[in-house]
Amino acid sequence: MKQKQHGFWDDVKKYRSLLLMLVPAVLFFLLFAYIPMSGIILAFKQYDYTGGVFGSPWNGWDNFKFFFNSGDAWRVTRNTALYNIAFIVVNNVIQICAAILLFEVAGKWFRKITQTVLFLPYFISWVVVGAIAYNLFNFDVGTINVLLKGLGMQPVDIYNTAAYWPVILVVVSAWKTLGYGTIMYLAAITSIDTEMYEAAEIDGANIFQRIMKITVPNLMPTVIILVLLAIGNVFRGDFGMFYNMVGNNGLLFSSTDVIDTFVFRSLTTSNEIGMSAAAGFYQSLLGFVTIMLANYAVRKYDKDRALF
Amino acid sequence: MSSTTANLKTPEVSRKRGNKDKMILAIIGYVMLTVLAIFCIFPFILVVSSSLSEESTIIEKGFQLFPSAFSTEAYSLLFKYPEEMLRAYGITISVTAIGTLFGLFLTSMTAYVLSRRDFKWRGRFSFFFFFTTLFSGGLVPWYLMIVNYLHLKDTLLVLILPLLMNVFYIIVMKSFMSSIPDAITESAKIDGAGDFRIFMQLIVPLSKPALATIGLFIALAYWNDWYNALLFISKSELMPLQYYLYKMLGNMDGMRKAMMASGAVVNTDLPTESLKMAMTIVATGPILLAYPFIQKYFVTGLTIGAVKG
Numbered sequence: 001m002k003q004k005q006h007g008f009w010d011d012v013k014k015y016r017s018l019l020l021m022l023v024p025a026v027l028f029f030l031l032f033a034y035i036p037m038s039g040i041i042l043a044f045k046q047y048d049y050t051g052g053v054f055g056s057p058w059n060g061w062d063n064f065k066f067f068f069n070s071g072d073a074w075r076v077t078r079n080t081a082l083y084n085i086a087f088i089v090v091n092n093v094i095q096i097c098a099a100i101l102l103f104e105v106a107g108k109w110f111r112k113i114t115q116t117v118l119f120l121p122y123f124i125s126w127v128v129v130g131a132i133a134y135n136l137f138n139f140d141v142g143t144i145n146v147l148l149k150g151l152g153m154q155p156v157d158i159y160n161t162a163a164y165w166p167v168i169l170v171v172v173s174a175w176k177t178l179g180y181g182t183i184m185y186l187a188a189i190t191s192i193d194t195e196m197y198e199a200a201e202i203d204g205a206n207i208f209q210r211i212m213k214i215t216v217p218n219l220m221p222t223v224i225i226l227v228l229l230a231i232g233n234v235f236r237g238d239f240g241m242f243y244n245m246v247g248n249n250g251l252l253f254s255s256t257d258v259i260d261t262f263v264f265r266s267l268t269t270s271n272e273i274g275m276s277a278a279a280g281f282y283q284s285l286l287g288f289v290t291i292m293l294a295n296y297a298v299r300k301y302d303k304d305r306a307l308f
Numbered sequence: 309m310s311s312t313t314a315n316l317k318t319p320e321v322s323r324k325r326g327n328k329d330k331m332i333l334a335i336i337g338y339v340m341l342t343v344l345a346i347f348c349i350f351p352f353i354l355v356v357s358s359s360l361s362e363e364s365t366i367i368e369k370g371f372q373l374f375p376s377a378f379s380t381e382a383y384s385l386l387f388k389y390p391e392e393m394l395r396a397y398g399i400t401i402s403v404t405a406i407g408t409l410f411g412l413f414l415t416s417m418t419a420y421v422l423s424r425r426d427f428k429w430r431g432r433f434s435f436f437f438f439f440t441t442l443f444s445g446g447l448v449p450w451y452l453m454i455v456n457y458l459h460l461k462d463t464l465l466v467l468i469l470p471l472l473m474n475v476f477y478i479i480v481m482k483s484f485m486s487s488i489p490d491a492i493t494e495s496a497k498i499d500g501a502g503d504f505r506i507f508m509q510l511i512v513p514l515s516k517p518a519l520a521t522i523g524l525f526i527a528l529a530y531w532n533d534w535y536n537a538l539l540f541i542s543k544s545e546l547m548p549l550q551y552y553l554y555k556m557l558g559n560m561d562g563m564r565k566a567m568m569a570s571g572a573v574v575n576t577d578l579p580t581e582s583l584k585m586a587m588t589i590v591a592t593g594p595i596l597l598a599y600p601f602i603q604k605y606f607v608t609g610l611t612i613g614a615v616k617g
Binding site for chain 2: 104122283284
């Protein structure tokens with residue numbers, strides 16, 4: 001039985017129904033991902049509305065020069081990276097502790113209710129989180145100042161003080177992602193072989209030794225993978241979070257402006273289309289390089305868990 | 309190291325010690341987890357009680373955990389002139405329903421093709437989709453594409469299309485479908501069923517758990533979406549719920565105008581603070597009500613997603 005030589009068009013014919021089923025998705029990603037990629041050329045153009053993306057005149061590296069000389073570039077890059085690193089460290093530590101405790105605590109009802117409550121913030125839109133923040137931080141009627149005044153202390157003007165925001169944003173991020181991450185880690189702990197625990201019990205290990213010697217080491221692979229993948233996104237700011245917590249409050253930009261909010265503002269309020277495109281391109285490149293590096297690290301560590 | 313010392317003791321002693329350690333851990337666990345749970349739920353209680361406080365008390369004393377003067381004025385005002393809010397609700401419900409239905413259909417159909425081991429270009433197409441998560445043109449070209457080339461500004465479509473498909477969901481769905489035994493589809497193929505029919509009549513019914521999970525993730529994304537409205541919607545009649553809330557939080561004068569437009573005689577001193585909080589509760593309500601019932605599907609989704617297939 002010799003296979004008949006067949007070409008590309010024979011394959012198209014053979015798989016025509018499967019290919020037809022892929023058409024909508026291919027079209028979707030062409031329109032919303034691949035064609036916009038060609039719009040990167042805007043970063044090297046002086047945009048005008050009559051010319052559009054392809055008809056506007058070129059201006060070489062001017063947009064980038066403008067972006068990097070303004071001092072904004074360093075500020076937003078630093079903020080984006082530092083915030084994300086803080087989120088990764090704080091969120092993972094709290095989530096791992098919560099998952100281990102949830103696993104060890106006996107009461108079934110308590111576990112169920114706690115998990116449900118911890119997961120709740122994940123379901124709330126950033127707009128609602130912004131409303132909650134307003135309730136807490138408002139100078140005149142905010143809960144925090146109500147408390148401070150009640151204790152006979154001076155009220156704090158949170159929305160006008162940049163120094164408070166790194167702490168606030170780290171706490172908010174921890175609050176929003178706590179349940180999500182805890183469930184992830186709990187799934188990993190639950191899949192640890194129970195025989196190991198029984199063996200440790202027979203050896204007379206106490207419960208703390210059991211956690212430190214069995215649970216934590218067995219959880220490590222999952223932690224390392226999740227952290228490495230998060231590091232891959234270290235230059236992607238969570239626009240929804242920063243925009244709803246801070247908005248367009250210029251007083252706070254020194255400590256709260258990230259690449260995403262900067263690009264958004266340049267596009268919508270200051271109308272610096274070319275510069276905005278340049279900043280966006282710069283972010284995409286940074287992101288691409290970090291994801292590649294992170295994935296390389298994951299591959300080295302555990303080939304099966306790599307993205308590609 | 310410690311296990312050798314433990315072995316020297318009599319079993320009796322070590323069991324007692326073990327119980328004591330368990331007690332200590334249980335205390336730490338219950339205390340810590342309770343603190344975390346309070347930390348997570350406390351803001352919600354704060355917003356609810358603020359929305360039920362009398363405006364004058366808020367102005368005088370600020371927001372409090374337990375309202376010292378109970379009032380439902382904010383809610384009655386909201387429900388007295390509900391046109392704007394109901395319209396925003398209508399937009400959100402329609403966008404969520406249409407988007408989830410089509411998104412789920414397209415996601416699962418794409419995932420099915422990619423899960424077919426006999427499909428020669430499976431790897432190439434998988435990479436075609438996956439690459440979009442690694443690199444993008446950034447916000448500006450995407451924005452101009454939608455506004456200047458597709459002309460979708462101020463349409464209902466602009467709230468549906470951008471969230472329609474998500475590569476991560478395609479991957480999760482594909483790994484689920486890969487676990488369906490080939491034998492099931494083999495016999496259908498021998499009977500001469502086409503690929504689309506196999507997908508619709510065999511694969512979809514077998515994928516129900518994954519469809520429910522991914523469907524709820526898509527629905528949640530639509531329900532909570534305000535970003536696309538912020539970028540592309542300026543007409544008030546197309547505002548989805550979250551964006552309407554966003555506008556109200558930042559702009560109480562707009563709220564007053566909207567109420568006047570709907571025929572309300574509004575005195576100049578609206579209970580702004582309690583109204584903001586009441587609005588927040590009304591916008592979050594359905595999620596909070598559905599939450600206990602849908603939570604488990606999300607947990608399943610996370611655990612499927614955590615273990616990459």
